[in-house]
Amino acid sequence: NAGVTQTPKFRVLKTGQSMTLLCAQDMNHEYMYWYRQDPGMGLRLIHYSVGEGTTAKGEVPDGYNVSRLKKQNFLLGLESAAPSQTSVYFCASRGYTQYFGPGTRLTVL
Amino acid sequence: KQEVTQIPAALSVPEGENLVLNCSFTDSAIYNLQWFRQDPGKGLTSLLLIQSSQREQTSGRLNASLDKSSGRSTLYIAASQPGDSATYLCAVRGDTGTASKLTFGTGTRLQVTL
Numbered sequence: 677n678a679g680v681t682q683t684p685k686f687r688v689l690k691t692g693q694s695m696t697l698l699c700a701q702d703m704n705h706e707y708m709y710w711y712r713q714d715p716g717m718g719l720r721l722i723h724y725s726v727g728e729g730t731t732a733k734g735e736v737p738d739g740y741n742v743s744r745l746k747k748q749n750f751l752l753g754l755e756s757a758a759p760s761q762t763s764v765y766f767c768a769s770r771g772y773t774q775y776f777g778p779g780t781r782l783t784v785l
Numbered sequence: 786k787q788e789v790t791q792i793p794a795a796l797s798v799p800e801g802e803n804l805v806l807n808c809s810f811t812d813s814a815i816y817n818l819q820w821f822r823q824d825p826g827k828g829l830t831s832l833l834l835i836q837s838s839q840r841e842q843t844s845g846r847l848n849a850s851l852d853k854s855s856g857r858s859t860l861y862i863a864a865s866q867p868g869d870s871a872t873y874l875c876a877v878r879g880d881t882g883t884a885s886k887l888t889f890g891t892g893t894r895l896q897v898t899l
Contacts, residue, residue, distance in 0.1 A: 680828075709886075718789075718874070718891040719829075734886065766828055773819065774876075774887065776828035 678702055682767050682777035689757045689784045697752040697780050699767030707770035708750040709734075710742060712763040713779075719766065725750055757784045787812045791875055791890035798865055799898055806860040806893045808875030813853050816880040820849050820860050823872045823892070832873075833860070837880065865897045 683698045706727045711719040721734030725744040741753045767777040788811045821829040833842045833849040841850040848861040872894045876887040
């Protein structure tokens with residue numbers, strides 16, 4: 677039972693490049709979330725999904741897109757990366773409580 | 786809009802000391818409250834979850850209390866150990882249309898010294 681996994685663990689992008697972060701969970705959870713964590717600002721919700729094929733905006737959705745084509749996977753895309761998107765990104769899924777992945781540290785130069 | 790505040794932002798205590806971490810929230814209409822632990826460079830691990838109808842939850846040396854009417858929660862750690870050193874985050878889940886979302890505090894960074 678791997679729980680919540682995230683790929684990649686680290687990434688460096690140049691401004692304007694695109695990338696996709698992959699989140700996978702093996703707990704058959706309906707709810708999945710993408711957060712970003714910045715110093716002094718806590719975790720902020722980017723997008724979330726309440727089930728396969730659904731997505732919704734969170735607190736800070738601008739510059740990001742998501743897809744939930746399969747129940748176990750939740751993808752976060754950056755179409756044109758900006759330095760302001762330098763952050764640590766966490767994926768989570770929810771059963772009785774919320775389970776977090778180990779995070780992806782993204783730097784945009 | 787719900788806001789969650791954690792005081793203090795950082796705390797250093799000697800091993801063996803009992804300690805209390807504080808969390809306050811502005812909107813008392815919550816579904817539940819969770820305490821998480823985050824080790825450096827790692828994800829969050831859930832420690833305790835208190836439903837809005839409950840007053841406290843205990844797990845080992847940890848005890849969390851909830852006073853919904855005053856918008857406060859405390860996490861009590863008994864007989865602290867160096868392995869307790871981490872950042873502790875409080876998060877609340879609303880009980881309305883945003884029921885699926887958590888609002889996080891910025892955390893208390895705890896260091897337990899030998």
